[in-house]
Amino acid sequence: MxxxxxxxxxxxxxxxxxxxxxxxxxxxxxxxxxxxxxxxxxxxxxxxxxxxxxxxxxxxxxxxxxxxxxxxxxxxxxxxxxxxxxxxxxxxxxxxxxxxxxVPCHALLGGKVRDRLRVYWSHCPAWRINHPKYFGPAVTDLDGVRAMGAEARERGFTGLKTNTFIFDDGPAYAWRPGFAAPFYPELNVERGLVRNLQACIEALRDGAGPDMDILLDLNFNAKTEGYLKLLRAIADQDIFWVEIDSYSPDALAYIRNHSPHPISSCETLFGGREFLPYFQKNAVDVAIVDVVWNGAWQSRKIADLADIHEVNVAPHNFYGHLCTMMNAQFACTVPNFRIMETDVDRLAWDDELFTHVPEYQDGHLVVPDRPGWGTDPIEEAIRAHPPKAGGGLIKPRPRS
CATH class of the missing domain: 3.30.390.10 (Enolase-like, N-terminal domain)
Structure with a gap:
């Protein structure tokens, strides 16, 4: 062939x-x-x-x-x-x-260890704050955050992940200086951000209730001093993990050693060579692996390397339905699997782009046994939605 x-x-x-x-x-x-x-x-x-x-x-x-x-x-x-x-x-x-x-792809990756994967609702409430045109209802304030927490609980999810936002300066907006939105390359953490983060987590907890696992993603939005300031500010909250992106395993290990919460990281790394220093420095509680970037075959090697160092892994997954299936085929074969990211808020036309869509039951993704990834894109549907020029890069927010 x-x-x-x-x-x-x-x-x-x-x-x-x-x-x-x-x-x-x-x-x-x-x-x-x-x-x-x-x-x-x-x-x-x-x-x-x-x-x-x-x-x-x-x-x-x-x-x-x-x-x-x-x-x-x-x-x-x-x-x-x-x-x-x-x-x-x-x-x-x-x-x-x-x-x-x-055969399904998982058969070539070592075979299934589990039939279902626990998932968390990612970008909750980020998509409804950042992109209300596509994901509704729009969230503009802390009441909307509280309502999203309640929605996640009512829909059977047991975990959700939030990001950093500003609520006390008009309608809510995302705080992403690590991605130049706004462009603050110094990445300092000031008191206003601390206050807004505390309020966001408290609103999610109010809505979601005591049994919901809350995850926090701080991305590249601070430096070591700032991350520690934020971690101290939420030390009394029950957080499943705090996700921090850092290209310094030494800095991340220092943060982890001073953190009251588990630390996850590594979603922007490639191959075992880049992951290894983080394991050797005991810099992470959970290693996030991007199967889309690394390929499932290499990701399986990364998961094995993590397992040798007593670290669990979690797929990085905020793309389309095919990526969700790809991540699922990988995650179901990994003994040291922790939890899987998934976006519950979807575009109106997402489902029509694929032959099969992910199936969720009680906060878990059911792993398909169909040949290959378990779904294929539908070319006619893809061509019916022409791409935007330059679509996807984060647009800058003007400095105030």
Whole structure:
């Protein structure tokens, strides 16, 4: 079986675009993957176009062979968008191999350890604050936050994750200086942010009740001093974990050693070499692995490395339905799985883009046993929603 064509497709996904990779063969089988260019990663499509030259016209390679060859050819620029392009191709190859054998991808990743995956409602209430045009009802104040906590509980979810927002300066808005929104490169944490974060968590707890696990994502929005200030300010709250992005394992280990809450991190890292220092420094309680970026095959190796260091893993998953299925096929095979991220707020046209959509029961995702990832994109539906130019990069908020 030879690969005859590698094609990329994209479509409108509201505030961003969805991106897909289609890998065709001379035997009529098609492998799919979903990737992303909207989380600080412009250029992944160009990488895919270059690397696909290693595949077209050749027999379908094994995942290990492809990764070794592609890594060797891109070694001077390993990581970043190069690694994301490799991950997209690897994931399509895995889907292709599984379909050729008429088995789910999890069968090629070691087999299922569990049939259901506990999930948490991510970006609660972020999407309704940041993008009310696509996700409603709009949340503009703390009453709306409180109502979202109650909604998560009523819909059977047992965990939710919030971000940082400002509520006392007109309608609520996201505080994301780590992504230049607003552009405050010094990343200082002032008293107003502390006060607003405390109020947000208290409102979520009021709405969600005492049995809801609340997760907090601080992203890249502070430096060591600021993270510690925020952690001290919420020390009396019951927090499942605090998510912190840092490229310094030493700094993160210092934060963890002074934190009253568990620390999760690593969602922006690539490959075992980048994860290893965080495990060696005991910098994380939970390692977040992006299967979309790393590829499921390499992500499985990262999970094993984490397990050796007594660390559990959680998939990074805030993309389309295909990515959710890809993450599920990985997570169900991992003994040291903690919990899975999922976005419950969806676009009006999300479900029509795929042959199957994720099934949730009592706050858990049911792992499908259909061949491959368990769903395929529908090309006609994708083409019916043309992509936006430049869709996805976070738009700056003017400095006040």
């Amino acid at each position: 030879k690969i005859t064509r590698v094609e990329t497709l994209s479509c409108d996904a509201g505030w961003r675009n969805y991106h897909f990779l289609k890998m065709e063969t001379d035997e009529g089988l098609t492998g799919w993957s979903e990737y992303d260019e909207g989380f600080g990663s412009p250029g992944v499509t160009a990488v895919i176009s270059q690397l696909s030259g290693l595949l077209v016209g050749q027999p379908v390679p094994g995942l290990e062979y492809f990764h070794a060859q592609a890594y060797s050819r891109t070694r001077p620029a390993a990581g970043g968008v190069v690694a994301e392009g490799m991950g997209a191709l690897e994931n399509a190859l895995l889907d292709l191999h599984a379909k050729a054998l008429n």
